[in-house]
Amino acid sequence: MNNILKLKKITSAWILAILLLFVLAISFGITMRFNQANDIKLSPVTFYSLMTTHGVTMVGIWVVAGMMAVNYLLSRYVKVSNGLNLFAMALTVIGVVMLWLTTFVGHYHTGWTFLYPLPFYTAWEKWATPVFLLSLGVLGIGWFVWSVGMLWQILKRYSLPQAFAWQHFKKGHTVETPPFILITTVTLVGVIACLLTAVLLLILYFAEYFSKGTFTNDALLMKNLTYFFGHTIINEALYLGVATLYELLPEVSGRPKFKMTWYVAVAWNCTLLFVLTAFFHHLYMDFAQPQSFQIIGQVASYFASLPSASVTAFSVIVLIYKNPVKWSLTNLLFVVGVAGWLIGGIGAVIDATISNNFVLHNTLWVPAHFHTYNAMGNVLFSLAFFNWAAKDFQGIASPLRYDKTKIFWLMVGGFGFVLMFYIGGAYSIPRRYAEYPNEFTNAKLLASAGAWFAIIYLWAIIVILFNIVMKCIKMFSVSE
Numbered sequence: 001m002n003n004i005l006k007l008k009k010i011t012s013a014w015i016l017a018i019l020l021l022f023v024l025a026i027s028f029g030i031t032m033r034f035n036q037a038n039d040i041k042l043s044p045v046t047f048y049s050l051m052t053t054h055g056v057t058m059v060g061i062w063v064v065a066g067m068m069a070v071n072y073l074l075s076r077y078v079k080v081s082n083g084l085n086l087f088a089m090a091l092t093v094i095g096v097v098m099l100w101l102t103t104f105v106g107h108y109h110t111g112w113t114f115l116y117p118l119p120f121y122t123a124w125e126k127w128a129t130p131v132f133l134l135s136l137g138v139l140g141i142g143w144f145v146w147s148v149g150m151l152w153q154i155l156k157r158y159s160l161p162q163a164f165a166w167q168h169f170k171k172g173h174t175v176e177t178p179p180f181i182l183i184t185t186v187t188l189v190g191v192i193a194c195l196l197t198a199v200l201l202l203i204l205y206f207a208e209y210f211s212k213g214t215f216t217n218d219a220l221l222m223k224n225l226t227y228f229f230g231h232t233i234i235n236e237a238l239y240l241g242v243a244t245l246y247e248l249l250p251e252v253s254g255r256p257k258f259k260m261t262w263y264v265a266v267a268w269n270c271t272l273l274f275v276l277t278a279f280f281h282h283l284y285m286d287f288a289q290p291q292s293f294q295i296i297g298q299v300a301s302y303f304a305s306l307p308s309a310s311v312t313a314f315s316v317i318v319l320i321y322k323n324p325v326k327w328s329l330t331n332l333l334f335v336v337g338v339a340g341w342l343i344g345g346i347g348a349v350i351d352a353t354i355s356n357n358f359v360l361h362n363t364l365w366v367p368a369h370f371h372t373y374n375a376m377g378n379v380l381f382s383l384a385f386f387n388w389a390a391k392d393f394q395g396i397a398s399p400l401r402y403d404k405t406k407i408f409w410l411m412v413g414g415f416g417f418v419l420m421f422y423i424g425g426a427y428s429i430p431r432r433y434a435e436y437p438n439e440f441t442n443a444k445l446l447a448s449a450g451a452w453f454a455i456i457y458l459w460a461i462i463v464i465l466f467n468i469v470m471k472c473i474k475m476f477s478v479s480e
């Protein structure tokens with residue numbers, strides 16, 4: 001079998017696995033919202049086990065969705081390794097099985113942030129703590145090796161300054177760096193940095209676990225490491241989605257390719273620097289944290305998101321405004337995804353401003369903003385890639401006929417679902433409550449409405465993914 005056909009088959013398998021886990025994880029989310037609404041009754045342990053499974057699974061699948069999309073598109077520029085791709089897939093499957101065993105059989109339920117020292121308060125099966133930590137290690141190793149492999153291939157074709165597009169800072173350069181290569185490089189460096197931090201974090205956890213009480217970690221250091229890893233990786237997942245947008249949106253719209261400009265180069269180099277320090281905004285309420293870090297947190301939160309988001313929005317508007325565009329499900333998903341990213345980004349910047357954070361910290365405003373730029377941003381970038389790839393595998397486009405209706409219902413469900421979180425946040429309703437006390441008078445109603453909107457979102461997703469799934473399944477019967 002030739003390499004391209006192999007790559008298509010592996011990519012189809014990724015898409016099918018990711019979509020299956022996505023539908024299951026959305027169902028867990030809807031179940032949680034109905035429980036918060038008091039429409040169903042789960043035990044607190046079941047609620048928090050579902051919340052942990054939902055959080056880690058969602059973060060994990062959208063990180064690998066971005067990686068496999070970027071890997072597929074990289075094959076246009078450099079040689080990609082199918083062996084590493086399969087290695088990452090095998091470790092991802094093993095990691096997910098281990099993780100789900102810990103939460104569903106072992107009842108592990110620290111939340112996806114597993115904040116120190118929670119994993120040691122074993123309110124679950126004893127084995128579940130080490131197995132949960134190991135499952136993160138297994139996932140991390142697979143993704144680390146794959147990311148290093150991709151970066152290595154980029155650096156074999158482009159020098160380091162070219163991969164970062166530094167020659168575009170001044171006039172008269174001879175080598176052009178495609179925006180896709182720049183964004184992918186910036187993002188993979190970030191992914192590698194946060195996976196290395198995860199390794200350090202796991203070593204510290206296991207050092208304490210095996211020390212039998214002779215070694216205790218520093219709680220503030222552990223929190224900093226956890227958020228450096230967790231906050232950064234989910235942001236990098238979004239940027240992987242943006243890389244696919246830069247590569248595919250002009251092409252599927254029948255417009256000229258995006259060209260590298262000095263401001264695109266500056267914006268994404270800023271992102272590399274600032275995304276690694278923006279996580280400090282998670283520690284505003286930790287008064288032992290040095291004050292300078294708090295200020296860096298606020299400034300970095302602005303500079304990590306604003307340059308890349310505004311440059312991307314500007315490029316997309318220039319591409320479509322008053323221009324003949326060939327609309328399809330793929331570019332509709334990309335454009336709505338940019339809107340979701342911007343709305344969620346504004347919500348995030350509001351919360352990352354220290355004076356606002358005193359009010360919004362750990363309220364439903366937090367799931368509001370990150371669900372907006374994930375469920376209505378990055379997920380749509382990945383679905384756009386899946387839709388494009390499924391067509392690329394078979395060479396058959398699906399008719400546009402009902403696509404606008406599907407997007408309409410996706411927007412009604414998705415934006416309605418997150419709006420209920422935003423209103424809850426504005427009313428200071430806390431996040432991560434399995435049941436709301438009666439003092440929060442409208443919390444249950446908002447939760448119920450949120451769950452029904454999420455059902456509309458799920459229905460629209462299933463309708464959208466039907467064609468993609470059929471084409472991916474057919475891919476396995478294709479021979480040379």
Ligand code: HEM
Pocket residue numbers: 026028029030032033051052054055056058059062110111112113367371374375379417430431432433454457458
């Ligand atoms: C319509 C689809 C979705 C539904 C119904 C849903 C529902 C929920 C609910 C009810 C919570 C708990 C909120 C709280 O009280 O704090 C939650 C948390 C979370 N969700 Fe979603 N969600 C959806 C999509 C997504 C997506 C696409 C992501 C992608 C990253 C995601 C990632 C998370 C994470 C990381 C948490 C935090 C878990 C924790 O605190 O440990 N969700 N979700």
